[in-house]
Amino acid sequence: MRRELIDELLAALGPAGVIHEPARLLAYECDGLALLRQRPSVVLLPRTTEECARTMRILHREKIPVVGRGAGTGLSGGATPVEGGALIGFARMRDVLEVNVADQYARVQAGVVNVDLTLAAEKHGLFYAPDPSSQAACTIGGNVGENSGGPHCFKHGATTRHILGLVIVRDDGSVLDLSPPLADPLGYDLVGLFVGSEGMFGLATEITVRLVPTPAVTETLLAIFTDLDAACDAVSDAIAGRLEPSALEILDRLTIQAVEASVFAAGYPKEAEAVLLVEAEGSEIEVEATLAPLRAIAHKRGAIDIRRARSGAERKQLWAGRKGAFGAMGRIAPDLYVADVVVPRTKLRELVAASTRIARDKQLKLANVFHAGDGNLHPNISYDRRDADEVRRVLEASDEIMKVVVAAGGSLTGEHGVGLEKQEFMSLVFADDDLRAMCDVRRAWDPDGRLNPGKLIPVHACREMRGTGRPR
């Protein structure tokens, strides 16, 4: 990058706001999907909406592509830089601006870490429902970008149901203020449109989120199975029985073993083939009305034991194990590929089995840990990115899993987004006309295609927006 341009950015953001040294830029090559890497030409870390807008104006004038980045925990390459592009990071925009207890909302800067919002709300008897397993790291801005989910989104809905307003810096550096928390959006629901746009419509700098009252009673159960199929069937039964716990999560044996060896050991029995983690919340009567039939279902499906968290600390422990699962897999191999497919919940058992079979056929190690209630599977494949042949097999397996799932009526992503990783598979689900409609909307926000180019929309469907594509 030209020296004068760096100087201009330094003047706009100060020395702490500009990273341009090659060695330091290296650390920004990838997000949680370390398979795809590209060094950015500069990283900019604004402190305020105004600084972000100023930066965007400069980059617009220079026609430099821009990729937004929260904490870089995304798993589909959404925050992977593009060649010659700038990265705008939100790690210095970490202020909780307001917690409004009476109206039950909070206003935060985009870089606030999900768990910090939770902690700020907790003091007032409120909570922010979407709780991705990465919540100790990921930012609200990133959650908006990906429309992220989490275990408790089974009951409460994914991020989009909790975003009331946004302040957006647009591609040319103008600021769009969609922040007043109105009960019903007036006119087009631009906020709703923006959530899940993977940084391609603009950059959110301030976010108003809905908070909900902490439930009177929360109960957490751990049902232990000697058979993964049986655990899946228990969940299918619960769905068929219209039960509404707040979370239904399954961890299989390999995952349990990795978690139990980690600092987040939760006391999952290591000899179990699967555990089903269930949470219900509400009044005492509601909780019991949900859990009694669930216990019966688990027993019917062969659970050998059902444990109950006896304290807040025990509940935290059970969840910490679940949320540390991805990282714990680092004990098995240097890299982890997390697939993210959604399947009809009547077909949980067969599609879990199918993905396991696909991995086995390719001599890959696959672990399952997933949001069972939502039918959102995460077949986790361990690999080593230095082994080119293994990488090839991982990508093949992921292709096959997606195809099997789509053929069975499922979808490509539950919560991790399309990003770089799955763009070519969009055509499995959408016709060219559909994709073109998406392109049109995108062009309305970002006429030059400078924001996160080459992501989400397959290259062939949107010729003017060529990207790097997936390595093969």
Added chain:
Amino acid sequence: MRPQEVVDYAKSLDCIHCGLCLRTCPTYQLTGAEPSSPRGRIYLMRAVAEGQLAATDPQYREEMDFCLACRHCESVCPAGVRFGEMIETARAGLEKTQPRGFLARTARRIGFGTILCSRLWLSLVASSMRLAQVTGAARLLGKLGRPLVEMPTVPPKSERAALPSSTPAAGTRRGEVAMLEGCAMRELYGRVNRATVEVLTLIGFETKVPSGHVCCGALHAHNGELEGARELARSTIEHFERCGSGPIVVNSAGCGAHMKAYGHLLADDAAWRERAGRFSARVKDFSEFVAAEMPTDLKGALGNELGTLAYDDPCHLCHGQQVRSQPRTLLERSGAARVELPDSESCCGSAGIYSMLRPNDSKAVFARKAEAFRSCGADTLVTANPGCHMQWESGLAREGVKARVLHLAEVMSAALRKAKR
């Protein structure tokens, strides 16, 4: 030198790039910069090993130097990354690939090679520091003397005397322990050492101190002087082997964490590996030992003398040794009122000699701690490590907070002196 020798390549592969370590890293909190985070630092180490980044890159050095080696990242890492060991290897590698200038090299040689290894020198330095502090000469030195002005006054010679080589148990003798007197601890916080002996003997343990032992080498290892560290480790093992085979009680968290890791430090030394392992197994933090051995019917008799206490977990105790509950148990048993310090597991910025090498960063890290202390409403801050002790004393004074700073052993000796059964 092959790039894979200047970092711990194998350990860098344990990192799965999940990012769960970002939020608790003090340098990431300060900057929001990925290369100043644990994940980023590991990424750079791996890039060095894989030839993507030159080990001679000045920014690489800067990121490794900026790290506090607090190991908070280890406590939150689900993949079990051993960052403490990795940063030591990376720093040792940097000493080879980016040798320091003549002045810095000489200063380090004098510091690590001469002063820290010799009681005579340590005592001489302590005396001169005290002289400069009490005569006001430190003020006249301007910027150079500032660290001296800001740090607590070095105690007079009488308080820096050696501990007796053996102190008998008070009352019924229940056993015998060896204790680390420490290099800086004796010069700066002799009163903590005496309090430690008092507590150990009060709960029935004869306390031995190996004569002639000076330094365990923790500061060497944390700063990339691994050869010096190995030499001191061997000498420490020999000294303590002369005091029997019982527990070795350590009242400095940084030293304890390091001594527990001798097995790793000397892993490549066939003659010493096993001896080091046996030694490490004997090492116990003061709180670990006393919480386990304090007779159950013994009740501390502290009332309101010290006001309300708040305990700050030294990094090398909670992250380095997984000792968290024992200091709290002891404080509960002291009889005094106690509150939890918010974020007590985050680093205070002392980090060995970091506060001297990078005073501005160290102060910036401390600012959050001062805020947490103010918010919790305690009167006395309790720590368990001399570096943290000094950081809290000088930091609170600088921030204008009136509070006492005590080592856990001091609280317990006050509590037990008046104890009832």
